[in-house]
Amino acid sequence: MRIGIVCYPTYGGSGVLATELGKALADKGHMVHFITYQQPVRLNAFHANIYYHEVQVPTYPLFDFPPYESALSSTMVDVIINQKLDLLHVHYAIPHASTAYMAKQIVAKQGRVVPFITTLHGTDITLVGKDKTYAPVVTFSINESDAITAVSENLRDETYKSFQIEKDISVIYNFVDTQRFSRRELPHFRKAIAPNGEKVLLHVSNFRKVKRVPDVIKIFKQVREAMPAKLLLVGDGPDRPTIECMCRELGLCDDIRFVGKQEQLEDVMSISDLFILPSDYESFGLAALEAMASEVPVISSNAGGLPEINIPGVTGYMGDVGDVDTMAKHAIHLLQDEALLAKVRKGAWAQAQRFHIDNIIPQYEALYEQVLENQRQAELL
Numbered sequence: 001m002r003i004g005i006v007c008y009p010t011y012g013g014s015g016v017l018a019t020e021l022g023k024a025l026a027d028k029g030h031m032v033h034f035i036t037y038q039q040p041v042r043l044n045a046f047h048a049n050i051y052y053h054e055v056q057v058p059t060y061p062l063f064d065f066p067p068y069e070s071a072l073s074s075t076m077v078d079v080i081i082n083q084k085l086d087l088l089h090v091h092y093a094i095p096h097a098s099t100a101y102m103a104k105q106i107v108a109k110q111g112r113v114v115p116f117i118t119t120l121h122g123t124d125i126t127l128v129g130k131d132k133t134y135a136p137v138v139t140f141s142i143n144e145s146d147a148i149t150a151v152s153e154n155l156r157d158e159t160y161k162s163f164q165i166e167k168d169i170s171v172i173y174n175f176v177d178t179q180r181f182s183r184r185e186l187p188h189f190r191k192a193i194a195p196n197g198e199k200v201l202l203h204v205s206n207f208r209k210v211k212r213v214p215d216v217i218k219i220f221k222q223v224r225e226a227m228p229a230k231l232l233l234v235g236d237g238p239d240r241p242t243i244e245c246m247c248r249e250l251g252l253c254d255d256i257r258f259v260g261k262q263e264q265l266e267d268v269m270s271i272s273d274l275f276i277l278p279s280d281y282e283s284f285g286l287a288a289l290e291a292m293a294s295e296v297p298v299i300s301s302n303a304g305g306l307p308e309i310n311i312p313g314v315t316g317y318m319g320d321v322g323d324v325d326t327m328a329k330h331a332i333h334l335l336q337d338e339a340l341l342a343k344v345r346k347g348a349w350a351q352a353q354r355f356h357i358d359n360i361i362p363q364y365e366a367l368y369e370q371v372l373e374n375q376r377q378a379e380l381l
């Protein structure tokens with residue numbers, strides 16, 4: 001198939017997932033065309049079946065807000081026509097679903113029928129999409145999609161609750177490349193981070209409010225009081241200055257390391273003992289899944305889709321949003337009991353295999369086939 005993928009190219013989970021999907025589809029022989037305003041972060045190696053089309057957004061003195069949507073739709077039209085795309089798969093509803101709808105209408109005038117699939121990822125529904133500024137366009141463009149997927153049952157249910165959706169939403173979970181995310185012994189790296197055998201806690205995010213990074217610090221403080229430990233914070237974002245301040249005020253600077261945006265995430269996960277994700281909302285929690293595949297148990301909140309992947313006592317533990325004492329208590333209990341830690345590490349790894357890339361990619365391929373078949377049937381009428 002010739003597939004166009006539209007996503008945010010940044011460190012957000014939706015862009016990461018879309019890029020990994022495109023790479024996996026290319027490995028299976030499909031021609032994949034990424035249409036984004038920047039090279040996606042995980043699109044970092046040459047692949048004969050992958051093409052990248054950059055969306056240029058020209059500025060003009062009249063434009064206080066350069067019209068990104070128009071530029072994106074026009075690029076989509078260009079790629080659909082010139083690369084003979086069979087379908088478009090857009091990730092994150094805003095504004096990708098409405099721009100795909102526009103592109104579809106434009107190419108239809110030229111006699112080309114190109115279906116589009118919208119994958120809902122999380123804040124496009126639960127936070128931004130619900131806002132009345134965007135809701136009518138989001139509702140319309142989801143309903144106009146030829147197929148809709150959500151990354152968890154929770155997100156599917158939230159979408160039905162928040163919008164007037166007239167179509168079926170299929171749940172296709174996030175997936176993990178278990179070859180890349182598999183635990184390796186990296187003694188030198190581990191020693192550099194934890195020279196005296198300290199336990200290593202890890203948090204990975206884009207440091208947005210929804211991630212509750214201050215709760216990560218509060219949990220770590222309690223762990224640190226109970227045992228020697230280090231905390232690695234991977235990523236960057238708006239809350240980082242607040243967090244740095246908090247580390248100084250709590251006197252934790254020597255034990256907390258900000259490592260920024262890391263490409264070698266699998267190495268960082270390989271030297272970690274516990275992953276912390278206390279989010280306000282998480283449709284799925286891709287970073288937690290990558291940690292599990294690396295045999296790192298997860299201490300998380302029980303928000304959104306997290307209970308669909310983090311099974312208490314099996315893959316880690318959960319607490320209510322904001323209940324740092326419970327999450328800290330579980331973290332300390334787990335880290336102090338080596339036998340339990342070993343058991344939960346195995347449980348986390350086994351759970352990750354459920355979301356193995358080889359189990360999930362065929363679900364997307366089957367959906368594409370179905371959408372194309374529906375289109376063929378419609379053309380026969």
Ligand code: GMT
Nearest residue numbers: 012013014121122151282283284285286
């Ligand atoms: O909010 C983020 O952290 C980024 C966001 C995105 O859409 O870029 O991530 C969402 O999509 C991921 C991939 O499907 C999910 O694993 C994350 O749970 C989800 N984030 C939230 O729901 C907050």
